[in-house]
Amino acid sequence: MLRIGLTGGMGAGKSTVARILADLGAVIIDSDLIAREVVAPGTEGLAALVSAFGADILAADGGLDRQALAAKAFADDTSRATLNSITHPLVGKRTAELIAAAPGDAIVVQDIPLLVENGLAPLMNLVIVVDVAAETRVRRLVEFRGVTESDARARIAAQATDEQRRAVADVLLDNSGEPAVVEEAVRRLWRERLVPFEHNLRTGTPARRTEIRLVPANPEWAVQAQRLIARLWVACGSAASRIDHIGSTSVPELPAKDVIDLQITVADLAAADGLRDALGAAGFPARPEVTEDTPRPTPQDPAGTDVALWTKRYHQSADPGRRANVHVRVAGSPGQEYALLFRDWLRADAAARAEYLEVKRAAEAKAAGATGAEATLAYVDVKEPWFAAAYPRMLAWRDR
Known part of the structure; x- marks a missing residue:
């Protein structure tokens, strides 16, 4: 099994890349979906959030009011740490269950928005970062998700910087252009790198090249x-x-x-x-x-x-x-x-x-x-x- 970490800043287009990889045959494990699952009505996760942040984070139907939670949880570092201490262990447990259920020859793509922040990159066989300039991401969040500009900037500021993400990126996917461009890049990556990597990993085969060739020094x-x-x-x-x-x-x-x-x-x-x-x-x-x-x-x-x-x-x-x-x-x-x-x-x-x-x-x-x-x-x-x-x-x- 090949484990791929997929991440990028809010508005970068991770979901688009994940959808393409799913179409190609990858098993997608979406941390955002899991995060919703573990705080659904009746779960221990939701009960813990109410205990920590108050009953006013609940909607009229008894479910989680995410905007109300965000207003409290993102107010300061201490509140954010409290949120993470509740949800991260639950997400980790469910993620482990899904990985264990995947086929032995699967290419498992873990879509993790906070992969860098949580130090998860070394646990992956490969990390893909979807890269888009911060200003472009702000514009996308405002235009396509209905997020206010101030909220978009606050959320982006609370995440890892572009430089921090690039430092862990084995693959940097530029998603600032037309959708067809990134789709072709993903398909090429799947064909030329991910599928051979999974085969080599499963069979214990090193990746080799036959020629001996010197190249200029690369920083x-x-x-x-x-x-x-x-x-x-x-x-x-x-x-x-x-x-x-x-x-x-x-x-x-x-x-x-x-x-x-x-x-x-x-x-x-x-x-x-x-x-x-x-x-x-x-x-x-x-x-x-x-x-x-x-x-x-x-x-x-x-x-x-x-x-x-x-x-x-x-x-x-x-x-x-x-x-x-x-x-x-x-x-x-x-x-x-x-x-x-x-x-x-x-x-x-x-x-x-x-x-x-x-x-x-x-x-x-x-x-x-x-x-x-x-x-x-x-x-x-x-x-x-x-x-x-x-x-x-x-x-x-x-x-x-």
Whole structure:
């Protein structure tokens, strides 16, 4: 099952996107509908709201007068917190029931207006944010929903900012144009990313590309890495002591393959093995055939021949839209320390970055025309001798 978080500011058009996804076959779990369900007449939720805010939030028929509740609940932060403390646990419980009832091969889209505010993004395999400028959303709320301008602005101000939503967005859907434009974008997303992602997740298949190609440095790599790291922390919990962005994409201004490398540090290999299923469910299936790094001279292994010291566990992202490698290494092992030192050295030394880029370009040229494992081996064959030779310089930089 693939879990997608769908969010956006009031008036952005989440419902439109959800409707398109439902037509394509997604299972939609609408938090607003659930929020209404859990405070319907006769429910424990409605009774709790009346106790907290007074009987004057009830309509003549005994149901909830939402405008009367909003006038009280959105008056200040304390009242809003009280509202959330009542409704959020009930919504969470009902949401869990609906997810459990979905088919194993479902693409479940959770339409959650307050996904960012409630810190739910790391729980999803992917987050879609419907993006529209605040002024356009105010106009839509006034024209199409009959909300007063002051009320629209107050509600928008009480939600996450556009910048906060964009920070968690794996996919940013611009819904400021004609309806046909966003519909085509959603259909393309479904076809090219969501359906393959679900298949890969269900079958434990990493998303792979066959070619080796360097691309210009992308400042978004660091932001994307942090989103993945947040998901990894949820999967790992206390089993990880640290999770780091490593490799070329962690070095600003360095061209690289568009693949994010991440390192999970654990106490021992038993802990690494214990994370296999959780990482797989989070969207990072294991590659059991990859069990070690290439040994190279280190203080722990001066001859560079002790393979046992370089043992690791290796996972890759199942998301075809964001390739990533996840290296699970033991704290203090040569591979774990080397990855961090190499990253920090390249960040600090412009000459080393330039030298390494030349090596990478030579490796890219050698791998040209090859595919799959053959391309990877050709690429690595050029880089490995340079890694070994660079190690004493890295140590000298560290100890300077």
